[in-house]
Amino acid sequence: MEDDENNDSGDYTRFGIPDVPKTTVTTAIGKTRTWAGLQWREKLFLLVSLVNILATIGLTLYRLIVVAKENPAEEDLIFTILIIVNAVFVAFYSFHGVLRERRYELYVQILAIVIILVYCITEYSVNTSNRNTVKLVRLIIACVVAPPNIYLAWTVAQEFGELEFRIAGASEHLQNCYKNAEIFSCWLKFDLQVSVSLVILVLRSGTNIGTLETVILAVGIPYTLAWDVFGWFMLRMELKWAVPVFVISGFAKPAYYVFKFVKVYHDITTQATMMVYIVIVAGALAMLAWLFLMYELIFVYRNFDQGLKERGKMNLRGIH
Structure with a gap:
């Protein structure tokens, strides 16, 4: 009886056949690749990403x-917090994207790296009075490590x-459904990244904040996380009834972005500081992320009840 159980578990060493390392495991969040299942290029990518992230976070x-x-x-206090938050998201995209084979998360990781570069270049070029060696080293490292x-x-x-094949199978229709779901999930994470960044930027005067900024901080981050x-x-x-709730409750985001743009327009005509330009970049990214998310929602909604959820259940949670 014990021999049968060992045979069922895939242990063939007693027959002289060496064990083959598992390339995937089923975890609480679905199928995940193991370190043994990664190719050398993927391991190199994770190593380069880790060096880039640790260097950026350490200097910041x-x-x-x-x-x-x-x-x-x-203002430098808020800028450093902003860089750290975005670096954490880059780390998530890198490791979750590879281990879960999320192609579009790696594309967003590329975008997030570019965003950090834009933040660093904008801050160093505009905020000339506060230049120092640490900022210069951080900018040089980012410019050198980012391209590879x-x-x-x-x-x-x-x-x-x-x-993707293990989850969606050979059906071209289910693969397209999976692709749309993956893109939507990716935009959700990027929306969280840029929304949190924009909320952090209400602290443009460092720790000196007023009542409005306090309310935005207290409500903004929990709201965008919950949404x-x-x-x-x-x-x-695949909750169809939740789609209109999701859309209607999401209109608070572009409304806040418009409010920020109006305020920034007033600030830029009176006193154009470094943080004003960074708010413009963050606000534009947040608005674009919301628009792309709403656009992709159309395709996701059409794919509800097309069999992907059932296929995902067979594979113990496929979309994350």
């Missing part, structure tokens, strides 16, 4: 500590497909 944390001690009301990181992300994403999580559950469970 050092700058954050210095600014917090010397002048907590300085972007190249590896693109090439690695082109090789994905195994997990994106709700969208994820709507996608996963």
Whole structure:
């Protein structure tokens, strides 16, 4: 009886056949690739990404500590927090994208790297009075490491497909449904990234904030987190009734973005500081992310009840 159980579990070492490392495992979030299942290029990509992220976060944390001690009301304090938040999202896209074979998350990782570069270049070029060695080193490292990181992300994403086939099967229709669901899920995460970034930017005067900024901070981050999580559950469970709720509750986002643009327009005509330009970049990205998300929702809604959810259940949760 024990021998039968060992045979069923895939243990063939007693027959002289070496064990083959598992390339995928089923976890609480679905099928995930193991380290043994990664190709050398994917491992190299993760290594380069890790070096890039740790270097960026390390230098930024050092700058954050210095600014917090010397002048907590300085704009640099908010900029450092902004870079750290975006670096954390880049780390998530890198590792989750590879281990879960999320092609579009690697594309968004490329976009997120470019965003950090734009933030760093804008801050260093506009905020000339506060230039220092740490900022220069951070900018140089970002410019040097970003191109190979972007190249590896693109090439690695082109090789994905195994997990998609295991989840969606050979059906071209289900593969298209899976693709749309993956894109929508990816836009949800990117929407969370840019929305949180824009909310953080209400602290443009450092720790000196008023009542309006306090309310935006207290409501903005929990709201955008709850909205994106709700969208994820709507996608996963294919809840048609939740779509109008998701859309209507989401209109608060573009309304806030328009409010920010109006305020920025007033600021840029009076005093154009470094943070004003960064708010413009973050606001434009947030608006575009929301528009693309709503556009992709049309295709996702049409694919509800087409069999992808049932196929995903057979594979113990496919879309994340």
